[in-house]
Amino acid sequence: MTVLDAEVLVIGSGAGGATTAMVLAEAGRSVLVVEEGPWVEPGTLVPFSLEEMARTYRHHGSSAALGAPPIAYAEGRCVGGSTEVNSGLWHRLPAALAEEWRQQYGLDEFTPSALDAYAARIEGWVPVHAVPGAAPRSSALIAEGAATLGWRSVEFPRAVAYDASGRGTKQSMLRTLLPRAVAAGATVMADTAVRRLRIRDGRVRGALCRRTRPDGTHDDLEIRADHVVVCGGAVQSPALLQRSGLRRGIGMGLKMHPTIKVAARFPHAVDHDDVPMHRITEFSPQLAIGGSASRRGHVALALADSGADVRGALEDWDHVFVYYAAIRSDLGGRVVSVPGLRAPLVTYRLTDADLSRLARGLVHLGEALLAAGATELYPSVEGGQVVRRPEDLVRWWSQVDRARSNLMTVHLTSSIRMSSDPALAGADGFGRVWGVENLRVNDASLLADAPGVNPQAAIMTIALRNADHFLATT
């Protein structure tokens, strides 16, 4: 077994891990980042393509939380994590949520103004811009539908840099913070999975890892470290801590944004190259309405979800685009590492009120799309009514149920929450795991709840706050 030493071992290289690594490395700390997934040069894969799913998503993008109904989810598994595969939409943590979480969990340095200052620093490192000029048609349709109905909508900026010709380049971690971390002396080790942490006498001593060589063979490593920061995301981080013998407050309270979709057919062609940046915010934060990746394969899947005869719509696929309604849910789920299994068991519970909220979201989504000129709406509900007129939308209310709804999500959070009260959470107010003084978590797991918006900005903001705290206290 190869033995390596590091002052700080950062496990995971996504939004939380990259932020942690860069801040600590630029402060002069010796940082080693290990990432389970491969290093894939940005720009070499077509966004949202099958090849991207196969190479950079965990489980080829075919993960699911068990429950009634089950909820499909996707996680990035590559250097840069989910920032390499998401849409890059940028939403600061809403001030009302920050204040609510601060009070509920007794969090210091968590006022909206304090978090805004951290977010501003992040935005100085990661370019965040609105689309120059007019938004793509697929996005503008959301705004048009909302305007017709008198609803609020917003064009959100994204972590995208635009050149003079208007061509955008997503500012993922591999394009922004990780190169800075490396320039400051950090090492990034790809294809290296952490099997478990070595914890003794209330301190973490390091990690046992398995690196996969290019030829597919394996190399076992022990990485000894003074400090370990776990940043594997809301599913993998709790699973690792559980495999390492830590279970109190770990893996409970997983949250996500359960999402239901509609494939909308228009009388005109729609662009399919990008994800819409407009969102209907009329019902926020409990309900968000927006657009999804809509390559031909995605369109076909969304159409097929209804179970209706979709041959005509599929032949006309360049007139079809996929939109969604996503909710904040009442209950939550669990991540459980089961001995003998490679992947953790993920479960999620929806209440009847959650299902009602999804139905309401689906109906509002349908109203907006018909107002925007859609002529046919195919809901992701087995046997769901294909709607062509507003008066038919009412049928969806009774069709969204546990047996027939096809739900998914791409946002998972809150499986190791922060609190100053150890009875409330697995980590203290700055991400230190209770009971292990030199072990921290610094990723989506720490969010107190699913924020109702893309969480990347919130994850990075909190990660910067916690990294600053690390530097101030160690």
Add this chain to the structure above:
Amino acid sequence: MLPIERRVVADLTQSTDPALRQRVHDWVDGTLQDMSDVLRLGVAAESVLFTVWVGLRRPRDLHGLLAWLDRSPISLLRSYPRLFRSLVLFGELELDDGAVS
């Protein structure tokens, strides 16, 4: 993939192009291999069950099985053809060289 899974994939693949059919097969196979243990075990258990079901019936009617599963009131049973149909549909459209992305 288990034998019945290969048959389901072959049955659901629309293309007559052998190369594309093979790519779709490989994509589904890779996805099943990479699936989380719990989900893969569940799919495999259903596959074994349906292998027995098809084996006991004459003729060995895979089409009939998939149609029966599609109509089942049990969502877990309906999810079996839906999973394969989704993987095949997505793979076939995305792997088709002539497809517009």
